Amino acid sequence: MSDKRDLHPPTEVLTRGFDPSLSVGSARPAVFRSSTYVFSSPESAERAFDIASGRAQALPGERPDLIYSRLNHPNAEILEDQLVPLEKYAAAALVFNSGMAAIMTALLTFTAPGETVLYTLPIYGGTQHFLQDFLSQWGVRSFGIPAGRTAAIAEAIRTTPSLALVLIETPANPTLVMTDIAGAVSAARERSPKPPLVVVDNTLMGPAFQHPLALGADLCLYSATKYLSGFSDMIGGAAIASDAALIQAMRARRVMFGNILQPDECWILDGRLPTVGLRMNRSSKNAVRMADELARHAQVKHVYYPTLFTDAEQKRIYHAQCDYPGGMLSMELHGGKPAAFEFLRHIQIARDAVSLGGVETLACHPKTTTHSGFSEEESRQAGVTDGLVRLSIGIEDWRDLLADFLRALDLTHAKLSRQEVGAAD
């Protein structure tokens, strides 16, 4: 509908991409569950196939007939249009049936046998598994490089032979180490004739607090399962780019792989987009209010949170590329795994579960769950210790959450102190 780019994102997300006249006047999008679409004429069918297969380009304003829901469907089109304004400088978006599907499709679209991928470490376990254990079998090499090391990352980008793609996940999960996106982009641009694509997994900070395309990245990927959908009740993924040709190339692969997001899920996600900024702001404010106090507790060795960064380079990156610190916070507890498990046993408002970005607060022990596939060396490098607990802060009242955490920490402290006394006796 409106594609006036002078509107602000919270307005555009509610006005763009949806024409009520195509949904019998419904004020909000309907769900179109059809698997196949009736052509307006045989000529329109021929034209739709020509465009879908890339033999012809749609003319400005042309609306080709829909064909078949593995290729495209109205709910995906509406959702993709409404994702665009959430990412500054975006031209086009594409939705997938999981975050992993978006990542996998990007990697399979933009790499070829003999080429190399550089990625920041630690990276989401599924992504690392795909790169190291699957893509390698098809002749695509990949190398991990520690997140946050600005100079080393730039050097690797400048010198790695046959580099097709740089995949950055920032902040890194679970220690929130930040990688300089603009720095990686400028190193990539120095390479000719074919600069590698810079791709950012923006799941942890986007779309509210970090805008990779505005920093020069080529592609921004999301697990929409997290903040975008926000209620821990669906799985989805998205890719957003400022060059529509990149999205077009991924679309062709999506048709082949059949990993488009289904109409019902598109409809759910579409209804969640207008509140993503509100939800993320609230969880970030909650986390800010708790971080200092948690760090002062006797059982807490360290709190990983952007407002508590002490490293000068990490502070610089945070201020240069994030608007707010976000809702993810990790705590290193004294007493290792027994302390972490004791804390998780005592929390009552937050739930012990993996995943993040929901309105409800979740806590987990990365070493034995999300990051249990890491070798000891990888865990050491990534800072995934026995005493680490990761929190995804939700939108509850922060005073209740803080009281819950402090109570669980007190109980943990009391139990571990009793055990120490017992051991000494």
Ligand SMILES: Cc1ncc(COP(=O)(O)O)c(C=O)c1O
């Ligand atoms: C940063 C990040 N990227 C990608 C994914 C994969 O997303 P999905 O579970 O939607 O496939 C996850 C899942 O936890 C994640 O945390």
